[in-house]
Amino acid sequence: MITTRFAPSPTGYLHIGGLRTALYSYLWARKNEGKFLLRIEDTDLARNSQEATVAIEKAFEWTGLAHDGEVIYQSKRFDLYKKYIQQLLDEDKAYHCYMSREELDDLRATQKANKQRTKYDGKYRDFDSTPPEGISPVVRIKSPINRVITFTDGIKGEISVNSDDVLDDFIIARSDGTPTYNFVVAIDDALMRMSDVIRGDDHLSNTPKQIIVYEALGFEIPKFYHVPMILNSKGQKLSKRDGAMDVMGYKDEGILPVALLNFLIRLGWSNGDQEIFSKDEMLELFNPSNINKSASAYNYEKLIWLNSHYIKTLPYQELIEELKYFDVDISINEKKEILIDSLRERAKTIKEFAQSINTIIKAPVEYEAKGCKKWLKNEWKEILTNYVEYLKNSGDLDLPEEFEKITDDFMLKNEIKLRNLAQPLRIAMVGSPVSPSVFDVISIIGKDELIARVEKLITEK
RNA sequence: GGCCCAUUCGUCUAGUGGUUAGGACACCGCCCUCUCAAGGCGGGAACAGGAGUUCAAGUCUCCUAUGGGUCACCA
Numbered sequence: 001m002i003t004t005r006f007a008p009s010p011t012g013y014l015h016i017g018g019l020r021t022a023l024y025s026y027l028w029a030r031k032n033e034g035k036f037l038l039r040i041e042d043t044d045l046a047r048n049s050q051e052a053t054v055a056i057e058k059a060f061e062w063t064g065l066a067h068d069g070e071v072i073y074q075s076k077r078f079d080l081y082k083k084y085i086q087q088l089l090d091e092d093k094a095y096h097c098y099m100s101r102e103e104l105d106d107l108r109a110t111q112k113a114n115k116q117r118t119k120y121d122g123k124y125r126d127f128d129s130t131p132p133e134g135i136s137p138v139v140r141i142k143s144p145i146n147r148v149i150t151f152t153d154g155i156k157g158e159i160s161v162n163s164d165d166v167l168d169d170f171i172i173a174r175s176d177g178t179p180t181y182n183f184v185v186a187i188d189d190a191l192m193r194m195s196d197v198i199r200g201d202d203h204l205s206n207t208p209k210q211i212i213v214y215e216a217l218g219f220e221i222p223k224f225y226h227v228p229m230i231l232n233s234k235g236q237k238l239s240k241r242d243g244a245m246d247v248m249g250y251k252d253e254g255i256l257p258v259a260l261l262n263f264l265i266r267l268g269w270s271n272g273d274q275e276i277f278s279k280d281e282m283l284e285l286f287n288p289s290n291i292n293k294s295a296s297a298y299n300y301e302k303l304i305w306l307n308s309h310y311i312k313t314l315p316y317q318e319l320i321e322e323l324k325y326f327d328v329d330i331s332i333n334e335k336k337e338i339l340i341d342s343l344r345e346r347a348k349t350i351k352e353f354a355q356s357i358n359t360i361i362k363a364p365v366e367y368e369a370k371g372c373k374k375w376l377k378n379e380w381k382e383i384l385t386n387y388v389e390y391l392k393n394s395g396d397l398d399l400p401e402e403f404e405k406i407t408d409d410f411m412l413k414n415e416i417k418l419r420n421l422a423q424p425l426r427i428a429m430v431g432s433p434v435s436p437s438v439f440d441v442i443s444i445i446g447k448d449e450l451i452a453r454v455e456k457l458i459t460e461k
Numbered sequence: 462g463g464c465c466c467a468u469u470c471g472u473c474u475a476g477u478g479g480u481u482a483g484g485a486c487a488c489c490g491c492c493c494u495c496u497c498a499a500g501g502c503g504g505g506a507a508c509a510g511g512a513g514u515u516c517a518a519g520u521c522u523c524c525u526a527u528g529g530g531u532c533a534c535c536a
Contacts, residue, residue: 009536041536101534108533117463118532138534156466165464166532174534181536205465205531228467229529237529263473266485270474273484292474294467295529302473302486312499345499375496422495434497 002034003195006067007185009041010052013246014059016298017200017230017238020264024227025198026065027265027286037192038067042075043184059247063257064279072192074184081179084187084217085139085172093216094172096137097124119168139173141183141216149208154196154225155291161208170209186210190219198225198288201295225288228268228295235297242298254351256314256322259307266302268292276309308348316340319353326354333361335444338400342436342444360441363453364431371433372461375423381458383416384424388454397447400439407439428457 004025008018029036038060040053053071060067088094099107099120108118125142143163150160172183185206189197204226214221232242239245250260262277269292271277271285311319319340320331330336339357347353390410397403411418422438429441429450442450 007536011536044535104534112462115462153466159465161464168532171534176534178534180534185536200530201466202530203536206536208465226466231529233472235528266473268473272475275473275485292467296474297472299472299486305486308499343498346497371496418495420495426496432496436497438495 001193001195002029002032003037003193004029004034004198005037005039005189005192005194007039007041007188007199008056009044010049010056012052012055013248014056015238015245016247016250016260016264019059019063019065019247019260020230020267021199021227022060022065023063023261023264024225024269024286024288024291025196026067027282028196028198028288029068031283031286034195035068036065037069037072039072039188039192040074041181041185042073043179043181045075045178055248062248062251063261072188074188077184077188078178080191081184081187082173082177085179085183088141088172088216089139091216092142094139094141095124095127095169096131097140097169097171098127098131098135098137099123100135117165120170122169125169136175138171138175140169141172141212143167143169143212149211151207151211151221151224153204153207154223154289155228156204156226156293159204159207163208166205166208167212172213182206182209183213186213186219187217189222190214190217194222196223196225196288198227201226201228225291227288227291228293230267231295231297233297233299238298251325252351254326254349254353255303255307256310256350259303259310262310263303263306267296267298276306304348311344311347311350311353314344319344319350322350323354323357326351328354328357330357330361338440339444342440346436359430359432360435360444363449363456364429366431367427367457367461368432371423371427375427375433376461380420380424383414383421384428384454384458386410386414387421387425388451391447391451398443400437400443403442404439424457425454428454 006018006022006025008014014022026036028034038056040056042053057071085094089096097120104120107121111118120140124137124140131137144167145163147163148160149163149167150158152158170182171180173179189210207224207226211221213219230238232238247260251257258279261279261282265277265282265286266275269286269290274281274285277285314322316337320329320336323330330339333339339360343353343356343360347356387407387410391397391406394406397406407418407421410416411421423433425438426433426435426441429435429438429445435441445453
């Protein structure tokens, strides 16, 4: 049974790095018909916010990463953690430390001055006399002395460190009695029967600490996968300053969730030359053991390319739903398929898509000056007037092909080149010389509307 | 600074001792064309450096350099 989890601390929105590890965890659990759990790491009562948790769930919903069971809050499990703290105290695997913050600061300062690694010196490790007055103690765990700790990371391979280099007797309970991160993570992962912990690279150096906790409590150690960071385009760690971090920001940009997920899975993972992965393919092919070892840079261009790919291939109904987010509802438009097909190849985002739909279905309120200057010259008025007249006498016309045929006849009879008709027509229809095929646009807005827009242009220009 | 991790085109990557080092994004050129796109075809572009091991090294070993992570009563 594979069980994975996503365990964010609720300090802000869900960012794309988090979404990627969540995706990996989700895929690995689903692929193996296991469980994917969501746990909120809110042991620091002062820091967490309810809104952050809501934001994370919202992002999960948008991207379709469904977690199993209820959300688990560590802040609601303090009694449980206390029990284990007491157990370690009773077994002499942990102890009270009465060192004041000032004393600790001084210790660190001298160590730093001597160019030593800052670490707790173990002053109270074997203390059995009367503790100093007026200090509420913290609880520290007894770390092994001069022992090599080895574990196999599913991505990085075997990693071993000497306890003296990286560990000290770290605090597992603060002086107010609340437990600390590295302690509760190990307990929860064990109690929730986590088989595979897939998390960011930044936790790699926490792993030895957590292993100490697993061992002290006699828990089974899960398999770890530490996935490399996502860098910005300059090769530095992605930060809020780089923007485009909040997952929900992508929705506002008009990025499709499938595109985001596809982009994220390819950042640090691959399957030969394949670039496009449906959710089913992701489930079929993904395996955390072939995640790359090195960090990868965020590449917006590729995301956009993926997004336009999905815009080109998504079913009509899904696109119609996506467009509603941008206040464009074409569900009852009779020409919605033609409208979508004529624009989907040009749109890079849903937002852009919505904008171009509006330029077609709403009559232009102004005309682009440059386009007018270039194309509204010589006998453009005459051509358009004749064309409108010709259409009026051509009976019922509906589909683009029908308009194209009639227009061919018109051009032949009047010896007109298509571009000399099409460009003024575009300006009349959408206000600029850029649009999909004129026949598609004419068909979408209909003959009457076309005539109205042309007449308006002729009177105004 | 200690410890840990990483290093193939600008970017994402393929590559598991013998490859003309492959693909994708981006870029450039050509074609198509009613504009803009899309699409098709083509092009330039990489094994961080140095020592080894080997008949043979992008692939194995070591050193150096560079980048990253981490060293809290944060998570």
